[in-house]
Amino acid sequence: GQNIDQPTEMTATEGAIVQINCTYQTSGFNGLFWYQQHAGEAPTFLSYNVLDGLEEKGRFSSFLSRSKGYSYLLLKELQMKDSASYLCAVMDSNYQLIWGAGTKLIIKP
Amino acid sequence: IAGITQAPTSQILAAGRRMTLRCTQDMRHNAMYWYRQDLGLGLRLIHYSNTAGTTGKGEVPDGYSVSRANTDDFPLTLASAVPSQTSVYFCASSTSGTDTQYFGPGTRLTVL
Numbered sequence: 001g002q003n004i005d006q007p008t009e010m011t012a013t014e015g016a017i018v019q020i021n022c023t024y025q026t027s028g029f030n031g032l033f034w035y036q037q038h039a040g041e042a043p044t045f046l047s048y049n050v051l052d053g054l055e056e057k058g059r060f061s062s063f064l065s066r067s068k069g070y071s072y073l074l075l076k077e078l079q080m081k082d083s084a085s086y087l088c089a090v091m092d093s094n095y096q097l098i099w100g101a102g103t104k105l106i107i108k109p
Numbered sequence: 110i111a112g113i114t115q116a117p118t119s120q121i122l123a124a125g126r127r128m129t130l131r132c133t134q135d136m137r138h139n140a141m142y143w144y145r146q147d148l149g150l151g152l153r154l155i156h157y158s159n160t161a162g163t164t165g166k167g168e169v170p171d172g173y174s175v176s177r178a179n180t181d182d183f184p185l186t187l188a189s190a191v192p193s194q195t196s197v198y199f200c201a202s203s204t205s206g207t208d209t210q211y212f213g214p215g216t217r218l219t220v221l
Contacts, residue, residue: 099151
């Protein structure tokens with residue numbers, strides 16, 4: 001079966017750095033996406049990785065290792081507004097997105 | 110309109126009733142999707158459409174139907190609602206079936 005694993009919840013301090021991990025087992029791989037979802041709102045696109053390595057976008061970076069079936073999202077200089085759920089999704093061989101359950105990130109002052 | 114809109118925002122429905130959730134996008138995206146999101150689970154694909162006039166089944170299609178008469182609209186119909194269909198429903202769209210998906214604001218549906 002297809003599976004995306006990510007931690008259920010993480011806590012971090014304002015101004016710090018946090019890494020959210022995602023491991024996957026899917027039938028085929030056509031890219032990995034990270035989305036941010038604030039409570040009661042829609043998911044919004046953060047990043048896309050299809051090749052191994054690090055993609056940096058401001059305070060957010062995303063890393064992919066296809067051989068390990070592993071990705072992480074790195075958030076730097078955490079702000080209170082970063083409190084949200086972070087969703088990892090893999091596009092499989094049928095070009096359908098398989099979603100993890102999300103990681104709820106709590107930022108403390 | 111800018112992006113994707115969904116209606117209604119929320120709805121309480123009696124079991125056995127028919128309900129259509131509406132989704133409209135103005136980005137001229139070819140592909141559109143319906144997902145449901147339940148606590149503790151990832152988003153699950155209900156139905157999708159890669160282009161106007163075509164639709165396909167996702168992971169959890171039973172009890173739902175869709176149509177795609179034009180590029181902009183992608184309604185989701187529950188023919189006879191059951192309590193297990195209580196969920197938050199998100200519509201999404203993308204330029205093509207292989208591109209980044211963008212989401213509407215969601216419809217919170219409660220079936221009693």
